[in-house]
Amino acid sequence: MIKQIFHRIGNFLELETAQINQNELRKEIETGVRFKGANLWILIFAIGIASLGLHTNSTAVIIGAMLISPLMGPINGMGFALATWDLELLRISFRNYLFAVGVSLLTSTLFFGLIPESFQQSEILARTTPGIYDVLIALTGGFAGIIALSHKSLGNVIPGVAIATALMPPLCTAGFGLAHAEPKYFLGAFYLFTINSVFIALATVFAGRIVKLQPASSLDERTRKRLLQLIWVVSISVFLPSIFLGFHFYQSEKNQQKLEQFVKHYKSYKNNFILEGTLNQHAKKIELVLAGEQLSVDDSLELINGLRQIGLEENQLHIQYGWKSKSSSNQVENLSQLLEEKSQKINALETELKNLQRNDFTNLGEELKQLQPAIQQVYFANESPHSDTIPIPKMLVIETKFKLKEPEKERISNWIKIRLKQNETSCVFILTKN
Secondary structure (H helix, E strand, C coil): CHHHHHHHHHHHHCCCCCECCHHHHHHHHHHHHCCCCHHHHHHHHHHHHHHHHHHHCCHHHHHHHHHHCCCHHHHHHHHHHHHCCCHHHHHHHHHHHHHHHHHHHHHHHHHHHHCCCCCCCHHHHCCCCCCHHHHHHHHHHHHHHHHHHCECCCCCHHHHHHHHHCCHHHHHHHHHHHHCCCHHHHHHHHHHHHHHHHHHHHHHHHHHHHCCCCCCCCCCHHHHHHHHHHHHHHHHHHHHHHHHHHHHHHHHHHHHHHHHHHHHHCCEECCEEEEEEEEECCCCEEEEEEEECCCCHHHHHHHHHHHHHCCCCCCEEEEEECCCCHHHHHHHHHHHHHHHHHHHHHHHHHHHHHHHHHHHHHHHHHHHHHHCCCEEEEEEHHHCCCCCCCCCCCEEEEEECCCCCHHHHHHHHHHHHHHHCCCCCEEEEEECCC
């Protein structure tokens, strides 16, 4: 019973069925290895598309570039050559791999060097922090790629492998680093590309053993051992830094999340508002940008104690008031000038309107006195000559010699609304104190 179960599982996992002939597979891989004619032009255009995608921060454009990129060719060629001990194909693949890398770096460097206003977009930054997960992606992608190549009906897997392993964007990001003299971007992106290249090739070697590729030549034992040693030395040398970088990236993300929680907790603090909080991992410095009153020493110590409680005590706290960057300060200054100019224009218009209204209400008062001799003075509530008057908008105060009856008051109020064309204007009748 157990044997039958394992036999059924083995049938599901068996890889030899429908496997392509090894000679045909070698010819197909060798075709994709060489960069001349159409293959070379496709590489150049793919680099251009990927660079445009990074420049415009467009994920869709970057994916399109990865789909048409022929960079997988020489990498699969090196893996296949090592799996079959094919030294001739290994030399051809490695030579074309170096050529493709050189052309890609040159094209992307020229692109980012010539294009105006090239910024550090999020798609560029995402290719500068490789880690151990990139190793795992390259390995699994390499396995899928060679198994698809070695079987007749699985050709549609290759585009997916090209997208998952992302060979083209890191090379373009490395070109961005060269064009802008940014060693950090160049080294980080080129290391990511190296991880993908090495571990796709390594996965191809392992997968070649699984699908039982036959040796293309009979190498002596000594040469085989030297090649195996070279494979392991290169793989381990590339793998080890990814552990350190992956751990560093994990710590950075964790500390950044802690800082975000801290900023959220102290968003409104002691008549202040935290505009921004940034963490510089390398300099071990936290900078808070506050708007409001300057903090006392005790308040600053309380913030430091808050950082200590969430495990960020090893970072120095720097507090800055107002806007952080020069560009932001300039923008605020320009906005302030515009607001001041508009405010001056508004004040001038209000003064002009006020004068017109005052003249209009002077005439209105004279007309009302003719209409009702008991009226002595008419004015806006907020222009009352009496110091104890509370300013009320849209209210007209009418002082009279004697108390008017309600029908008379209503008649005067309706006349004023018609005269001013303002139905919302209300009238207050005040008896003059003798």
